Amino acid sequence: MSPEERTYLMVLLISIPIGFLFKKAGPGLKRWGAAAVGLGITLFTCGPHTLHSVVTILGTWALIQAQPCSCHALALAWTFSYLLFFRALGLLGLPTPTPFTNAVQLLLTLKLVSLASEVQDLHLAQRKQMAAGFGAEPGLGLLPDVPSLTETLSYSYCYVGIMTGPFFRYRTYLDWLEQPFPGAVPSLRPLLQRAWPAPLFGLLFLLSSHLFPLEAVREDAFYARPLPERLFYMVPVFFAFRMRFYVAWIAAECGCIAAGFGAYPVAAKARAGAGPTLQCPPPSSPEKAAALEYDYETVRNIDCYNTDFCVRVREGMRYWNMTVQWWLAQYIYKSAPTRSYVFRSAWTMLLSAFWHGLHPGYYLSFLTIPLCLAAEARLESAMRGRLGPGGQRAWDWVHWFLKMRAYDYMCMGFVLLSLGDTLRYWASVYFCVHGLALLALGLGLALGGAGPSRRKTPAAHPSPAKLREE
Secondary structure: OOHHHHHHHHHHHHHHHHHHHHHOOOHHHHHHHHHHHHHHHHHHHHHHHHHHHHHHHHHHHHHHHHOOOOHHHHHHHHHHHHHHHHHOOOOOOOOOOOHHHHHHHHHHHHHHHHHHHHHHHHHHHHHHHHHHOOOOOOOOOOOOOOOOHHHHHHHHOOOOOOOOOOOOOHHHHHHHHOOOOHHHOOOHHHHHHHHOOHHHHHHHHHHHHHHOOHHHHHOHHHHHOOHHHHHHHHHHHHHHHHHHHHHHHHHHHHHHHHHOOOOEEHHHOOEOOOEOOOOOOOOOOHHHHHHOOEEOHHHOOOOHHHHHHOOOHHHHHHOOOHHHHHHHHHHOHHHOOOOOHHHHHHHHHHHHHHHHOOOHHHHHHHOOHHHHHHHHHHHHHHHHHHOOHHHHHHHHHHHHHHHHHHHHHHHHHHHHOOHHHHHHHHHHOOOHHHHHHHHHHHHHHHOOOOOHHHOOOOOOOOOHHHHHHO
């Protein structure tokens, strides 16, 4: 593990006992105590570069105050423009921020854009309420009021997920502050249930990254190896990549669970990032609160099993970094300047790459996804329905295998980062995934397969493990 990874792990592990301390605290202590811890973590890891987060917060708050009815688009433009400036500091001869500052800035960008959207929704709802009469019911998930500057700062610097996620809305944050009977919300048992695979994933990460170091791909000697060995190498690299993030995101979720953060009754049908999708009245007594069944789906950031074993590329995206995927779908995909699913996906992936950074490898990897989505949709539409049950099971096994190889291939760009290193590796395996995707797309078009923009999203296929059971 690198020193940077050790620091991240330390912050994540410290967040768990801190969460238990805050869980039963009152709203004031939760708000300011959590903000103080988060600001302390930021100052410790970022030092003077903490100023970047302060400037971003103040700029967003000013936009919200000036144009509350159109602040979402303004906040998106402001925060993403500041990201560009932030990434270009080295080119301008200014001090380059630490990787920890970058992590804080990434999560802060999501939170502030979401906050602006929530404020805009509140103003639009108030206008509709005035037009319809004041007897109209407030919508699900609306804010009670526009947050003040101090409230915006406390949300922005809340220690929960400050460097690794999960992302959460201001409404989710308020619900945590105002939990009526926090002692009745279970924490220890769901934490242990969530945490148990993390040590195994950590060991697998250490083993795989030691046996198959990424740096080997940057050496000239690597390209003298046989083609099968070069093709295989991307499999353990992506495996180590997944194990690393599985550990980080499970630990981050455990920090939320310890604090009771993101806990809602199961009846509210909460979604990752979004929060409750159904109105669920708060319990009126500790006994009634204790009788409810709760979940932490709102802060669920990774579904390890389905990430590995879902069949389609499209499904795999849903189970990875789930709260950020919701943010991208809600604030980027829905506002894309086109109605085509593939082009909206390309727009979303382009902005996702920009959010991650300016390294060419991000763009090469993320912009390969729309090609894979189009290819699998066209070919599946043209051929899978013509097969019998046994043929469809075989199809799904092959589809799953190719989906994993596509993600292996795209991961290489994400971790190699540079244009030269990424293209050198992809060229050494003859751009195989791009070639297969173009072949599948062409075959699907020739056979008359429908694209995803012209059909409803199909139900998720059973995972390979389920197929095995059948």
